[in-house]
Amino acid sequence: MSAPQSIFQYKKYWAKRFGTAPFLPMSKEEMEKLGWDQCDIILVTGDAYVDHPSFGMAIVGRLLENQGFRVGIIAQPDWYDVNAFKVLGEPKLFFGVTAGNMDSMVNRYTSDKKIRTDDAYTPNAAPGKRPDRSVIVYSQKVRQAYKSVPIILGGIEASLRRIAHYDYWSEKVRRSVLMDAKADLLLFGNAERALVDVAHRIASGANIKDITDIRGTVFMVDSIGPDWIEQDSTTLDKPGQLSPPVNPYQMISPDKTKPVNAKSDISHSKNHSREKIVVRLPSYEAVCDDPIMYAHTSRVLHLESNPGNARILVQRVGNRDLWINPPPIPLEMDEM
Template sequence: MINRYTADRKLRHDDAYTPNNEGGKRPDRATLVYSQRCREAYKGTPIVLGGIEASLRRIAHYDYWSDKVRRSVLFDAKADILLFGNAERALVEVAHRLADGEDISTMTDIRGTAVNLPAAPEHYRVIDSSRIEKPGKAFVPQNPYEVESNCDTNKTESAPEAKPITIRPSRHDAATTAVRLPPFEKLNNDRILYAHASRVMHVETNPYSGRALIQRHGDRELWVNQAPIPLSTEEMDYVFGLPYARVPHPMYGKAKIPAYDMIKTSVNIMRGCFGGCSFCSITEHEGRIIQNRSQESIIGELEEIRDKVPGFTGTISDLGGPTANMYRLGCSDPKAEANCRRPSCVFPGICNKLNTDHKHTIDLYRAARKVKGVKKVMIASGVRYDLAIESPEYVRELVTHHVGGYLKIAPEHTEKGPLDLMMKPGMVPTIASKRCSRSTVLKLARNST
C-alpha cells in the first residue's frame, strides 16, 4: 500500500521494488489477495502468513488507508497460521512439523505465531488487560486558535496534573498465563481502548517474561503466542551466511530495480531496537533485544559483495540496521533483562543497566576499512546520538571516515513537546553517569573533520 499510494492517498506512478520502477504491478492489500489466490489454486494446502505486514497487523489494528480499525490480518486473509517477527525459529518448526505429517490446526503452541481458535487453551489462566494497566482518559490537544479567556486577574484553578502511567509488575507465570485484550468489536469504536490494547501488546513483548495474548473477534479467539527467543550470534551468522545469490531473479533480465540498487552493497550487522519510540514499528517486528552478527560474518559478507555484486565500485553503502550504533549494546544484567517490561531502555533517560560501550562498533568499522577492494564504507542508518555521545571515540571514528554528505541522526525533531510524545530525547539530553557534554562532542567532531 505504501508503494502504491502517497501519504495523502494519491496513486503513485512508480514502484521501487518493481522492474524498471513500474507502478501498479501489485494489488492493494497483497497479503489478502495472494492468500485468496493460493486458496483457489491449492485447496486444502496450509497458508502461513509472515513478514512485516503480519507482524504489524497481528492483532486488531488501525488501518490508515481505510481510516478504521480492522481485524487481525489472520482473519481477513483466512490463513491457517501467522508468523510474526523475523520468524526463523517458528518457520523451521512449522516446516518440520508439517513434514512429519502433523495437521497445521494442532500447531497452537509455537512461539512467535498467532492462530485462530474457538477458545483459549485449557491449561492457560486468562487475566484481563486492565489488571496490567487501566485505560486512561483521552488527551484533548489545546486549540492553538482559541482566545485566552482567563487573564491574570481572573484565573481559575488549574486542573491537576495527570498522573504518570505506571506499568504493574508481572505476578503471573508467563508460561501459563495469557492476557485478554479488549475485543475487536469494542476497539472499533473506542480509541482509548485501542490505545490501551496497543500499549499492552508492547508491554508483553519481552520474550522471556512477556505473556501470550488473546483477543475476541466475533465468535472466534485470536491467540498470540509469546514472542520468539532472540537468535544467538552463531545463529545469526548461520542465517546471514546462507548461499544468497545477491542479485535479482534471472527472470527480470537486465531490468533496473531501484530498491535493489539501493541495498545491493548494504550490510545488516544487527537487528532489533531498544529505543521504544512511539511512532516506530521495529519493536513489533524485530523486538527490543539486539541480536548481533559476529565481526567475522560481517567481514565475510563484505568480501562476498566485492566478489559477487555486479558493478561493485568499492563503496559499501551502509553498515547498520534499525540504528547505526546499537551493535553489541544491551542490558548488562541478564536477570533484569529477562524481567524488564519497560518499552524503552533510553527514554526518558538511558537506563543505568544499559551497556553503551561502542568498542565493538569501532573495531568493526576499522576492520571493514581494511578489506581488500573496499575503498569507502558509508554509514547510512540513523545514528542514535544520545548513545553516540557516550563514546567520543565513536563520534571521531564516524565523522572522520564514514560520513558522506549528510549524517542521519535521531531524534527527528528539535522541540521537547513533540519529542516527548515520540519518546525521544531532547537535543541536549540530561543523562547521568559517565556522560560527556554535547559541546564536547561537537568540538570533537569539528576537530576530526
C-alpha cells in the same frame, strides 16, 4: 512455549540431497532442470525475486533451502488469474505468503492517498505490480487454487496487522489480517526461528492446526483451554479518558499548569507462572466502537512485546479467539 533451539540443530530434510540451486525456481521448467518433481514450500511475494539479501524472500528461501527443503518462488503474480498461482504446482508442505519488503498500501500510495509512480522492488521501478493488501489477495487466490494446502503469512504487512488495527487507507478499524486472508498461521517479527520449526514439524507429519506452542505465531482458536489462567488486560493498564489536544501556541502561565503524573497504572500477577497466563484484550468489536479501548489495546500489545517476559495475548473476534504467542527469541550471532 516450546524451548527455542538453534536453527542449525534440526536434522536436514531428505531433499537436501539435491544440493543448492543456482536460483530458486520460478517455473516448472526450472524445477525439472534441478531434478525436482515437486516443491516442498512455495513462497508468494509482492516483490520481484532478486537473489540478494536486500530482498527478504531471497533470504527466507535460502534459509529453508539450507534446512533441506525444495523452495520455489512465485514473484508478483497476476492476482486476477488463479493459474498464476499454479505455475509451480502444489507444494508438498505449505505456501508462504508475504506482501514483500514493504506494506503493500504504503508501497502503492503516498500519505495523501495518491498512487505512487514507482516501486523500488519491481524491475524498472514499474508501479502497479502488486495488489492493495497483497497478503489478503494472494492468500485468497492460493486458497482458490489449492483448497487443502496450509497457508502461512509473514512479513511486515502481516506483522503490523496481526491484531485489530486502524487502517489509515479506509479510515476504519480492521480485524486481524489472518482472518481476512483465510490463512492457517501468521508469523510475526523476526520469524526465522519460528519458520524453520514450523517447516520441520509439518514435514514430520504434524497438522498445522496443532502447532500452537511456537513463539511469534498467531492463529485462531474456538476457546481457551482449562490449563490457562485468563487475566483481563485492564489489570495491566487502566484505560483513562482522552485528553483534549494541547494548543502549542496557547500562552499558559506556570502557576496554572497541572503536574503530570508519569507513573502508569500497571500491575502484575504474582500468583501464577507467566507462562500459563493469557491476557485478554478488548474484543475487536469493542475497539471498533471505542477509541479509548483501542488505545488501551495498542498499549498492552506494546507492553507485552519483550521476548524475555511477554505473555500470550488473546482477542475475541466474533465467536472465536485470536491467539497471539509471545514474540520470538532473537537469533544468536552465529545463526545470523
